[in-house]
Amino acid sequence: MMERIPPRSGTAFELRKGQLLTVADPEGEQVSDMVAFHIADTREYISSGRSIDYAGRLFLTTDDILYSNRSNPMLTIVEDEVGRHDFTLTPCSRDTFRIIYGDDDPHHGCQGNLEQALAPWGIGSDDIPIAFNVFMHVAVDSESGQLTVLPPKSKPGQKTVFRAEMDLVVALTACSAGQSNNFRFKPIDYAISG
């Protein structure tokens, strides 16, 4: 019962505490930017800074918890066939494409797709935090701190599964940045169960 997110688009949905969210990469080497908000108060949002701090690691995988800005568990990674994701970079946006890629007429990117998807819940552009970038492969140089965006390690059909630890609004994209997906825009699949 997989739903498909077409290339360069996004979606949002409610996920109840205890439900599982599967995010799958049907063709391989694609990224899905994920953000989450507490449905009862959307000012509580997924926090890279808290999650990374409490894990003591930049790269999160099975059994790691994605915490909110209020230090409450939001999602736990319960299964991870890929094992490499990014939690440092903001969603790609018109500004990303303008500043990094030098595009004159930039695509609205994952940021634009997340904004559109989350508008029905009253969540605006300023409310979108650093995303948990599912399958995004960012290499880090220990000495210089240099970041290199590499093709994702995800092979066709591989997935990562998250369990909701509170009632959530979740938004997901099929990423719009060429660098993130080896310059071929592809869909992302997801399913909700439980």
Next chain:
Amino acid sequence: MMERIPPRSGTAFELRKGQLLTVADPEGEQVSDMVAFHIADTREYISSGRSIDYAGRLFLTTDDILYSNRSNPMLTIVEDEVGRHDFTLTPCSRDTFRIIYGDDDPHHGCQGNLEQALAPWGIGSDDIPIAFNVFMHVAVDSESGQLTVLPPKSKPGQKTVFRAEMDLVVALTACSAGQSNNFRFKPIDYAISG
């Protein structure tokens, strides 16, 4: 004309476009968590995700720009005697001390100090983003992504200087987390000029 921030406390002030902010470590090995907001609309705030993405580096230093969540330059690092800061971790908080240090009666940390300092501008706890942690030394392992908080590289009297690229409210702390400052709480000095 240095102002002193006592150990385990914080302050906030307005910084006009073009003014310089000097942050100095009078005794060495101390950290100052810094956040900034656009004074005309405090929903525009300093963004680690945007800044790191546009620099292509985790570690920012001279000539690097601290961008806002709206991708506008907020502060430029114009002089940096230390050269190592962190931009991945949220300010230490009651939750940090509870979760990481196991404290039963935790200090309110930099998060609490930033909240108190920013209250006069109507900036609340949910509005405080990942800070630019001046002088904080976090080692990153390239393979595992493991983060290790080490004593700062700052020697007594060393400083980093920022230029405001818009009118700002800035908050600074003298950090309250033992791990960040080699387990000796110290003051931080700052000066505004121009």
